[in-house]
Every structure is written in structure tokens, then in C-alpha cells.
Amino acid sequence: xxxxxxxIALNVFRESVRDKVLYNLVFFALLLxxxxxxxxxxTAGQEVKIIKDLGLAATSVFGLFIAVFIGIGLVSKxxxxxxxxxxxxxxxxxxxxxxGKYAGLVVTLAVNLAVMAAAxxxxxxxxxxxxxxxxxxxxxxxxxxxxxxxAVLLIFAELAIVTAVALFFSTFxxxxxxxxxxxxxxxxGHFNADLRHFEQVVASSPAAWLARALYYALPNLAPxxxxxxxxxxxxxAAGYIAWTLGYGLxxxxxxxxxxxxxxxxxxxx
Numbered sequence: 001x002x003x004x005x006x007x008i009a010l011n012v013f014r015e016s017v018r019d020k021v022l023y024n025l026v027f028f029a030l031l032l033x034x035x036x037x038x039x040x041x042x043t044a045g046q047e048v049k050i051i052k053d054l055g056l057a058a059t060s061v062f063g064l065f066i067a068v069f070i071g072i073g074l075v076s077k078x079x080x081x082x083x084x085x086x087x088x089x090x091x092x093x094x095x096x097x098x099x100g101k102y103a104g105l106v107v108t109l110a111v112n113l114a115v116m117a118a119a120x121x122x123x124x125x126x127x128x129x130x131x132x133x134x135x136x137x138x139x140x141x142x143x144x145x146x147x148x149x150x151a152v153l154l155i156f157a158e159l160a161i162v163t164a165v166a167l168f169f170s171t172f173x174x175x176x177x178x179x180x181x182x183x184x185x186x187x188x189g190h191f192n193a194d195l196r197h198f199e200q201v202v203a204s205s206p207a208a209w210l211a212r213a214l215y216y217a218l219p220n221l222a223p224x225x226x227x228x229x230x231x232x233x234x235x236x237a238a239g240y241i242a243w244t245l246g247y248g249l250x251x252x253x254x255x256x257x258x259x260x261x262x263x264x265x266x267x268x269x
Contacts, residue, residue, distance in 0.1 A: 002096060004091075004092055004093075004096045004100065005096050005099050005100040005103060006100070006103075007100070008092070008096065008097065008099075008100025008101060008103075008104060009100050009101075009103035009104035009107060010104065011100075011104065012074065012100065012101055012103075012104025012105055012107075012108070013104045013107050013108050013111075016070055016104070016105065016108040017108070030115075030116065030119050047127065048124070048127060049231050049232075051120075051123055051124060051127065052120075052124070052145075052148065052230065052231045053227065053231045055116075055119075055120035055123065055124075056120070056148070056151050056152070056155070056227045056230065056231070057227065058116065059113060059116045059117060059120065059152065059155055060155050060158075060159075060225075060227070062116070063109060063112065063113055063116070063155060063156075063159045064159060064162060064186065066108070066109060066112055066159075067105070067109055067159045067162045067163045067166060068162065068166050068179055068182050068183060068186075069179065070105055070108065071105055071162070071163045071166030071167050071170065071182070072166050072169065072170045072175045072178040072179050072182065073170070073175055074101040074102075074104075074105060074166075074167055074170055075098075075101065075167065075170040075171050075263070094260065094263050094264045095260045095264070097263070098167065098171070098256065098259050098260045098263055099256065099260075101167060102163065102164060102167050102256060105163050105167070106160055106163060109156065109159055109160070109163060110156060113152060113155065113156050113159070117148075117149075117152045120148070121144060121148070124144050124148075125144055128142070128144055145230065145233070147229075147230045147233075147236060148230055150226065150230065150236055150241060151226050151227055151230045153241075153245075154223075154224045154225070154226055154241070154244060154245075155224065157224055157244070157245055157248040158221050158224035158225070158248070160248065160252060161189075161219050161221065161224075161248055161251055161252055161255070162182060162185075162186055164251075164252045164255040164256055164259070165181075165182050165185055165186075165219065165255055166178060166179075166182045167255075167256070167259055168255050168256075168258055168259040168262075169181045169182055171259050171262045171263040171266070172262050172263075172266070185218060185219060186221065188218055189218060189219040189220060189221030189222070190221050190222050190225065191222070192214075192215060192218055192219070192220040192221070192222065219251055220247070223240075223243075223244045223247070224244060224248070
């Protein structure tokens with residue numbers, strides 16, 4: 001990472017930290033994790049599963065809001081405030097501008113996910129310490145399960161893709177349109193596997209080819225969701241984790257390349 005990209009990333013991180021919306025999202029996520037303890041008390045023998053499930057779900061959903069609502073404004077805010085002219089007049093390339101913005105938001109996302117994950121682990125440690133041994137022995141997995149870190153890592157990778165997509169849309173559209181498109185792709189991304197076998201549903205050959213093209217073009221986010229496996233103590237192969245992370249890195253690189261290409265051709269005069 002060049003010094004210019006690092007400086008832009010640091011500025012993005014500082015601005016994001018000062019954003020009140022960010023604090024509200026993190027606060028509600030932590031509140032939901034704490035509320036999962038109360039809900040867990042209502043389900044005898046399933047307390048830990050409920051806490052893990054709701055905790056990981058809160059981390060994922062509120063992380064999504066952070067990625068989208070901050071990501072869509074990374075470029076549009078600079079254009080609306082006309083500060084883009086001053087930035088581009090400096091010895092900063094448009095590629096460095098886009099990559100710096102992305103890196104700053106990814107760091108912001110990582111810090112907030114770490115805070116939410118730490119809160120979840122704190123709740124689980126408390127449950128482990130206050131639960132009788134006879135009850136803990138009946139759990140399918142220990143309260144403080146290392147597989148939770150795998151789930152958080154894949155959530156972070158998924159949100160890194162969403163951040164890249166939000167930044168891509170923000171290079172040529174308004175914040176409202178960018179948010180709608182990003183949320184839409186996030187929803188589609190979790191059902192993307194259905195497009196692969198779309199020819200079994202329709203008889204039209206062009207429609208089947210279009211579905212197959214969309215399958216490869218749109219992000220496949222379903223593999224990043226391992227919350228159910230973690231909650232039910234199912235094993236997650238190291239090869240699966242490596243393949244999923246590798247796919248995420250490649251897709252992010254392609255999306256950022258497209259974002260740089262579009263942004264470099266915009267005329268701000």
C-alpha cells in the first residue's frame with residue numbers, strides 16, 4: 001500500500017469514527033447481543049445456541065448497514081461538497097483515491113466487527129462461567145467455540161465484497177440508487193446458486209444463458225454464511241474457508257478495478 005493510499009484510508013477511518021450513525025448502529029448491535037441473553041433464558045438447554053445465533057446475525061446485519069450507508073457516501077460526498085476538485089488537484093491519482101477510500105472503510109468495518117465479536121465472546125464467557133457443569137456437558141459445543149472466529153472472518157469477507165460493490169455504484173450514481181442496488185445485490189447474492197440451474201425451470205434457452213451469465217457476474221455470498229454450521233457445531237473444512245476467502249479476494253479485485261475504470265473516466269469540470 002502506498003503512502004498516499006494509507007493517508008486517504010486514515011482520513012476515511014477518522015471521518016467514519018466521528019459519524020454518529022456508526023455509533024448508533026454499533027450500539028443497537030451490542031444491545032441485540034445483550035438481549036439474546038434474555039431470550040436464551042426462555043429456551044431451556046438452548047441458551048448458548050440462541051446467543052450465538054442472534055449474536056452472529058446481529059454482527060452480520062449491522063455490519064451490512066455500516067458497509068452500505070458509509071460506503072455509498074465515500075465518493076458522492078466528495079462530489080456534493082465539491083472537495084473532489086481540491087483532492088484531484090493534488091498529486092493523487094484517481095486509482096489511489098478509490099483504493100484509499102476502500103481501505104479506510106474496510107479498516108472501519110474490521111474495527112466495528114471486532115467490537116461486536118468481542119461483546120459476543122464476553123457474553124459467552126459469562127454464560128460459561130455461570131452455568132453449572134452438568135448443563136455445560138449437554139452443550140453440543142463449548143460456549144467459547146473457536147469456530148465463532150471462522151464465522152466472523154467470513155462475515156468480514158462478505159462485507160468487504162459488499163463494501164466494494166457499494167463503492168463501485170457510488171462512482172456513477174446517487175447515494176439512494178447506490179444503496180438500493182447494493183442491497184439488491186446482497187439479497188440476490190444469497191440466492192445466486194439458484195441461477196446456475198435455472199435452465200431446469202424454464203424452457204427458454206436465452207433465459208437460461210442469461211441466468212448462467214448472471215450467476216458468474218453477480219457475487220455469490222451464500223458460501224460466506226456459516227452461522228448455522230457454527231451454531232450447530234458442524235465441522236467447517238479448512239479448504240472450504242480458503243476457497244471462499246480466495247473467491248472473495250478475486251471478486252473484490254474485479255469490482256475495484258471496474259470502479260477505478262469508471263471513476264477515472266468521469267469528468268468533474
